[in-house]
Amino acid sequence: MNQFKHHFFIFMFLSIAITSEAFSQQTISGTVTQVNGLPISGANVYLDGTYDGDSTNELGSFSFETTETGVQTLSISFVSYETFMMAASVNDMNDLSIQLKEDVNSLDTVVITAGTFEASDNSKVSVLKPLDVVTTASALGDFVGAIQTLPGTTTVAEDGRLFVRGGDAGETQIYIDGIRVFTPYSPTTNNTPTRGRYSPFLFDGITFSTGGYSAEYGQALSSVLLLSTVDEPDQEKTEISLMTVGGGLGNTQKWEKSSLSVNASYINLAPYIALLPDRNNWQKPYETISGEAVFRQHFEKGILKIYSAFDTSNFQLDYEDINDPEGVNFSLKNNNFYSNASYSGDLSSSWKIQTGGSFTTAKDKIGIGNDNIIDTENSAHLKLKLKKRFSNRYKLNIGVDQLITDFEEEYVSETFSESYGFNNNISGIFAEGDIIFSRKFAMKVGARGEYSGLFDEYTVSPRVSIAYKTGKSSQLSLAYGDFYQQPGSEILKFETDLKARKTQHYILNYQYSANNRIFRAEAYRKQYNGLITYNTPTPEFSSNYTNNGDGYAQGIDLFFRDDESIKNIDYWVSYSFLDTKRKYQNFPIEATPSFANTHNLSVVAKYWIEDWKSQIGFSYNYGSSRTYTDLNRPGFLQDKTKDYNSLSLNWAYLLSQQQILYFSINNALGFTNVNGYQYADAPNTNGVYNRRALLPAADQFFFVGFFWSISDDGTDNQLDKL
Amino acid sequence: MKKIVIILIAIISFQGISQSSETKTKYQQGMLKAFDLWQNNQSLEAANMFERIAIAEPDNWLPPFYIAQINVFNSFSEKDKTTVTAQLGKARDFLNDAMALSKDNPEIMVLEAQWYTAWVVFDGMQYGMKYSPKIAELYQKAMQLAPENPRVVLGNTEWQMGSAQFFGQPVDKYCPEIERAIALFDTFEPEGEFYPRGGKDYAESVLAKTCK
Numbered sequence: 007m008n009q010f011k012h013h014f015f016i017f018m019f020l021s022i023a024i025t026s027e028a029f030s031q032q033t034i035s036g037t038v039t040q041v042n043g044l045p046i047s048g049a050n051v052y053l054d055g056t057y058d059g060d061s062t063n064e065l066g067s068f069s070f071e072t073t074e075t076g077v078q079t080l081s082i083s084f085v086s087y088e089t090f091m092m093a094a095s096v097n098d099m100n101d102l103s104i105q106l107k108e109d110v111n112s113l114d115t116v117v118i119t120a121g122t123f124e125a126s127d128n129s130k131v132s133v134l135k136p137l138d139v140v141t142t143a144s145a146l147g148d149f150v151g152a153i154q155t156l157p158g159t160t161t162v163a164e165d166g167r168l169f170v171r172g173g174d175a176g177e178t179q180i181y182i183d184g185i186r187v188f189t190p191y192s193p194t195t196n197n198t199p200t201r202g203r204y205s206p207f208l209f210d211g212i213t214f215s216t217g218g219y220s221a222e223y224g225q226a227l228s229s230v231l232l233l234s235t236v237d238e239p240d241q242e243k244t245e246i247s248l249m250t251v252g253g254g255l256g257n258t259q260k261w262e263k264s265s266l267s268v269n270a271s272y273i274n275l276a277p278y279i280a281l282l283p284d285r286n287n288w289q290k291p292y293e294t295i296s297g298e299a300v301f302r303q304h305f306e307k308g309i310l311k312i313y314s315a316f317d318t319s320n321f322q323l324d325y326e327d328i329n330d331p332e333g334v335n336f337s338l339k340n341n342n343f344y345s346n347a348s349y350s351g352d353l354s355s356s357w358k359i360q361t362g363g364s365f366t367t368a369k370d371k372i373g374i375g376n377d378n379i380i381d382t383e384n385s386a387h388l389k390l391k392l393k394k395r396f397s398n399r400y401k402l403n404i405g406v407d408q409l410i411t412d413f414e415e416e417y418v419s420e421t422f423s424e425s426y427g428f429n430n431n432i433s434g435i436f437a438e439g440d441i442i443f444s445r446k447f448a449m450k451v452g453a454r455g456e457y458s459g460l461f462d463e464y465t466v467s468p469r470v471s472i473a474y475k476t477g478k479s480s481q482l483s484l485a486y487g488d489f490y491q492q493p494g495s496e497i498l499k500f501e502t503d504l505k506a507r508k509t510q511h512y513i514l515n516y517q518y519s520a521n522n523r524i525f526r527a528e529a530y531r532k533q534y535n536g537l538i539t540y541n542t543p544t545p546e547f548s549s550n551y552t553n554n555g556d557g558y559a560q561g562i563d564l565f566f567r568d569d570e571s572i573k574n575i576d577y578w579v580s581y582s583f584l585d586t587k588r589k590y591q592n593f594p595i596e597a598t599p600s601f602a603n604t605h606n607l608s609v610v611a612k613y614w615i616e617d618w619k620s621q622i623g624f625s626y627n628y629g630s631s632r633t634y635t636d637l638n639r640p641g642f643l644q645d646k647t648k649d650y651n652s653l654s655l656n657w658a659y660l661l662s663q664q665q666i667l668y669f670s671i672n673n674a675l676g677f678t679n680v681n682g683y684q685y686a687d688a689p690n691t692n693g694v695y696n697r698r699a700l701l702p703a704a705d706q707f708f709f710v711g712f713f714w715s716i717s718d719d720g721t722d723n724q725l726d727k728l
Numbered sequence: 729m730k731k732i733v734i735i736l737i738a739i740i741s742f743q744g745i746s747q748s749s750e751t752k753t754k755y756q757q758g759m760l761k762a763f764d765l766w767q768n769n770q771s772l773e774a775a776n777m778f779e780r781i782a783i784a785e786p787d788n789w790l791p792p793f794y795i796a797q798i799n800v801f802n803s804f805s806e807k808d809k810t811t812v813t814a815q816l817g818k819a820r821d822f823l824n825d826a827m828a829l830s831k832d833n834p835e836i837m838v839l840e841a842q843w844y845t846a847w848v849v850f851d852g853m854q855y856g857m858k859y860s861p862k863i864a865e866l867y868q869k870a871m872q873l874a875p876e877n878p879r880v881v882l883g884n885t886e887w888q889m890g891s892a893q894f895f896g897q898p899v900d901k902y903c904p905e906i907e908r909a910i911a912l913f914d915t916f917e918p919e920g921e922f923y924p925r926g927g928k929d930y931a932e933s934v935l936a937k938t939c940k
Contacts, residue, residue: 049777052783057758059780061773083779085814137857241868319939521809576852614853619895621853662895663860717864 008284025642035069036102038062038082039525046106049084051247054091072096082106109275117448117473117481133524139206139592140149142610143623143670144654146709149212150191150202153662154627155608156235157528157563157580159214163630164603164702165200166680167191171532172586172602173228173509176494180231181223183311183348186387186409188366192294193319193340197681199701203342204315205269206299216563217530218485218512219454221436221469222391222405227491227509227534235311236298239265243717247271251278263304273344283706284704287324287333287598297682308351308359316343322373328686328698337373342366358393377419383495384412401440403452408433413495425545428498431459438469445474456490460502465490471513479520485513485620493538501551507536522570532559537590557588557596577611597643598633600682603650605630623670637685637695651677664715672707679705753787754921758877760920762794781826788830789829789836790922812850819843834874834923838883841866845887861910863887878912879924881905889938903939906931916940 034053038046045066053074060070073079077721079100082090087106138145138152145151148169153159160169167175180190182204194200211234213443223230245256256269275291278646296317303310318341324333348362363386370381414427438452456465466498470483480596490506492498515528535554542548584604589596614621631646639645656670673679681700689695752760756780760819766774775798782791786930799819803812806859823843824835847855867884874880885905913928 048772048776050779052776054781055784057780059776061776081783241865402907460866561887569854576853616852660895662897663891717861 013238013292029157029725031073032096032099033069033071033074034058034096034099035067036099036103036104037065037067038084039066041105046084046087046479047080049087049106051080051082052094054079054081081164082312088176094464107228107603129257133526133565134212139209139212140624141612141621141656141658142626143656144608144610144625144652144672146201146204146670146672146707149199149206149209150231151234152206153214154214155578155580155605155610155625156214156230157526157565157582158610159582159606161606161627162484162632162681163199163650163652163679164197164700165407165601166194166201167349167600168169168229168231170229170559171561172528172584172588173532174599174601177228177509178231178248179223179224179226179229180233180314182233182346182364183350183362184222184232184360184384184391185346185348185362185364185389187344187346187364188383188385188387188411189344189368191343193338193370194292194318195321195323195336195703196325197285197700203317203344204233204653205298208235208267208313210236216528217532217723218469218471218487218513220450221438221454221467222403223308224407224434224436224454224456224467225409225432225491227489227507230530235302235304235313237309238304239267240620241717243715246551246714246716247350248712249273250708251275253438264302266301267300268297268299270295271659282704282708285701288321289324290320290322290337291317291322292498294599294618301619304357305351308349310347310349312345312347314343314345318342318381318391319381324537328684328696335373335375337371339371340369342368353392358395360391361389363388377417380416380418382414382416384408384517401441402437403439404437406435407665411495415467415500422460424662426499428460428495430492430498432492433457441697448473456506458492458506461492461500464507465506465508470477480516483513483517485515486512487511487516496545497540500545500547500549503539505536507538507553507709509534509582524566526563526565528563529561530561530563530621530693534558534588534590537588539590543592551678555588555593557586557590559584559586559602561585574614574616575611577609579610580606580608584607594642594664598636600633600643602630603630619660623654623658627652627654634682635685647680647682650679651675653677664717666713668709668711668713670709683718735825737828739903755781755788757923758784758806759790763922766798771802774798782822787829789826789833792825792829793839793924795819796822796826798841800839800846804849809850814842816846819846829901832873834870834880837866837870837873838879841870841887858889869929876912876916878909878916879927881909881912881935882927885909886934899904900936903935906935906939910935915925 008705014412016670027530028112037052038049045062045064047062047064047066047132048267049062050059051068051070054596055071056072058072058074058075058705060068062068064298077095082104087108090106091103098490111182133156134152139149140147141455142152142155144155150166153168154161158171158390162169164174168178169175180187189440191200192204196321213232215230217229220229224400227501238260239260241258242260243258245254247254252273254269254271254273256267258267261263272295274293276293279288279291294317296315298315301312322335322337325336326336335477344364344366346362348360350360351358353359355443364384366383368383370674372381387407388407389407389419390401394402396402409430409432409518412427414425416425419422434454434456436452438450440448440450442448449470451470452468454467457463468489469487471483473483475481487510489509489511492506493504495505496709510533512531513528514530519527534557536553537557539552561584565578569576579711582605584602585604586597586602587598605628608625608715610625612621612623627650629650631649633643634645634647635641636645652673652674654670654672656676657668658666661667679702681702688695732815734760736913741840757856758777762774762777762781762815765777775795778791778795778798782795796819799815803815803819806812806815822838823836830836844859844863848859864887867880867887870877872879885902889899892902910931916924916925
């Protein structure tokens with residue numbers, strides 16, 4: 007009753023006010039300042055929903071007249087300040103004194119960064135841009151090569167795959183649009199680094215996590231690399247490339263709601279090797295034919311992407327071998343097909359769905375001397391993920407996925423032939439919540455459960471990370487997680503009575519980012535358990551396998567990128583310190599494996615010279631010595647190689663809008679790097695084991711390419727493809 | 729890279745202020761006042777006025793379009809990074825509003841192309857390679873939708889001309905297109921009141937400067 011009276015009173019008062027002021031003008035005035043008292047000029051002051059208003063002058067003051075009456079809402083807005091709103095009678099809007107607060111919301115809210123590097127154009131935690139993949143001198147257009155300039159990776163020059171924080175290459179998994187890739191690397195000889203199989207220009211987002219990643223991802227002990235394909239290509243075009251090592255052709259077509267990009271390439275190293283022979287004795291230099299297609303269809307509430315890639319490669323050569331003066335003849339034929347379909351869209355205003363699947367069929371025919379090995383792998387990944395947004399502060403991800411692998415190996419020698427393999431089914435379920443307590447404090451907490459049919463084993467991995475903002479541009483993150491991964495096919499093909507291997511990650515991360523400069527420091531500790539051991543020099547049928555291996559890795563990763571201080575120069579520096587030991591495989595004692603070194607440094611710089619229409623790139627990689635076992639002295643992995651050094655340069659010259667000439671040299675200064683040593687199986691007559699240095703196939707690599715894009719309007723070029 | 733784009737400041741459409749104010753709606757009065765402020769070099773006040781109109785007229789694409797246009801044009805001459813980021817951020821918000829209200833609108837496509845161009849002008853190294861294809865695509869789409877719109881023809885031609893200049897190629901072949909754009913300004917009929925109509929003076933200055 008009281009309430010009613012109150013309203014009635016206001017109503018009466020308003021009607022009176024309206025009648026008396028119906029045709030008179032009321033002046034609204036005041037000043038707008040920052041919290042510290044300094045005036046704000048140019049702020050927009052107005053009565054909501056009317057045309058009446060003013061902009062503040064240099065002194066922050068405003069004044070305007072209105073014919074509106076009664077209670078109105080006065081709004082004051084200005085870029086990067088919170089909009090001020092006040093409801094009052096226009097009569098009272100005189101000589102107002104208003105302070106605007108800085109808007110710290112949208113851009114400045116804390117983001118969980120422990121373990122994660124992003125390459126995108128939008129994210130503020132982004133450390134690489136998509137273009138970096140193709141403009142980093144040492145990367146040669148390979149996304150894996152670009153990632154190797156980030157901290158947490160180890161230089162294993164002869165391999166080319168990702169070795170993260172004391173983990174071997176098999177501990178990193180790669181995903182395209184959230185779906186697993188099973189055979190991400192191209193086949194190669196054992197003294198030439200491999201490359202990522204997929205062309206970098208199809209991706210516009212790369213997230214590289216060196217630990218502590220989301221419960222969405224399983225079967226990776228050390229790291230995940232997430233690639234997302236372009237949603238919509240910029241324009242229709244045809245692309246032609248001519249390189250010293252081959253050529254390529256691509257075409258993109260766009261329609262109302264869909265688009266299709268296809269490309270094909272042919273690479274043959276024969277002419278290059280004829281001109282610049284390397285250390286291998288080639289019978290058939292490396293040759294590959296590959297094709298890719300991406301189809302994208304936009305629906306009202308979602309997008310479907312279908313990506314397929316096929317490639318076939320072959321080569322044959324004689325490897326040097328200390329035990330065989332003639333060398334060992336090695337040949338490889340590989341066929342690989344990968345297809346990935348994914349749909350992501352809205353189910354309702356608060357539910358989102360992401361679902362898809364991938365399928366790989368890969369066949370390797372390997373000849374070693376007179377023996378032949380044929381590997382056939384058929385793998386699939388199916389995944390369904392739902393995302394529920396309860397509010398801006400609370401989001402939930404839930405999902406299930408299924409990994410299916412069918413691996414078969416056929417070994418044919420002069421004396422026997424044998425066929426063996428395994429079938430693997432892993433079912434996963436995960437749930438993860440994002441909770442934002444305030445702009446300063448956020449948390450991600452989740453868990454992943456897996457069941458392996460092969461091992462009849464259940465695993466549960468909790469994952470949690472928190473982030474706290476310590477200042478306007480800085481924050482601290484902490485992460486913990488358990489990670490399980492089954493042994494690789496090199497073990498499972500001989501023995502399946504095993505369990506999954508396990509790591510635990512502890513990560514502390516500090517990040518400062520402001521004005522195109524970003525600094526990150528991360529300290530971590532990783533505990534390995536259940537690593538596979540065996541009692542023979544290499545895994546065999548007759549070996550005795552156990553899950554009794556263990557180990558640790560700990561270290562500090564530093565990253566600094568600056569795109570601001572020096573005009574037209576963009577550079578970054580990465581440094582990693584790693585301390586790791588493990589007892590696994592056939593190690594007699596706990597030791598540092600030969601793929602792990604203590605110090606790694608990368609310096610990458612790009613310089614844009616406008617008058618030359620050129621971008622010049624520079625990258626320097628340093629890796630400290632790696633371990634090897636010297637058979638002539640007692641001990642195991644007790645000796646170290648010399649340090650690794652490489653300086654790479656590239657130069658992209660724009661001939662016209664559509665034509666680019668590209669040069670690059672890897673290891674321009676010609677350092678001779680030694681990756682390790684191979685010792686003879688038996689000592690010589692003096693009782694000494696002879697050895698041979700494991701050298702790269704070639705110390706240097708030169709590349710010249712001409713890239714030509716043909717689009718209707720003639721402005722696109724392939725700079726993003728180099 | 730910065731040189732490749734000639735600032736497009738002058739494509740502003742001023743409306744004649746001839747009718748007496750009594751016969752006008754609040755909307756018309758507000759728009760006229762905003763254009764008046766803009767013409768008198770008070771672009772910020774004009775943007776604020778357009779913003780007030782945008783809030784009062786939530787279904788009309790023109791006020792957000794002009795707010796975005798003012799911010800884009802102002803950023804062409806701005807060197808300070810924080811300011812450019814704020815201006816173009818604001819322009820993007822209103823550009824999105826305008827696009828949501830009016831789909832497949834060639835005038836908005838031209839403005840969006842200019843929004844990307846502003847980034848290229850600001851930092852050619854960082855944005856040149858990234859946005860050039862997007863800009864080209866927008867002009868191409870606008871040309872398909874409105875081949876006779878003088879601002880579309882002018883923008884498209886000028887972008888191609890700028891790129892040609894950057895690569896030291898002759899630009900004479902673009903001159904007939906600029907002349908065609910100038911002729912189109914005389915015959916072009918805006919679809920409605922306060923629709924974009926300006927740019928002829930600027931087209932003539934481009935012709936005088938590059939085609940002699």
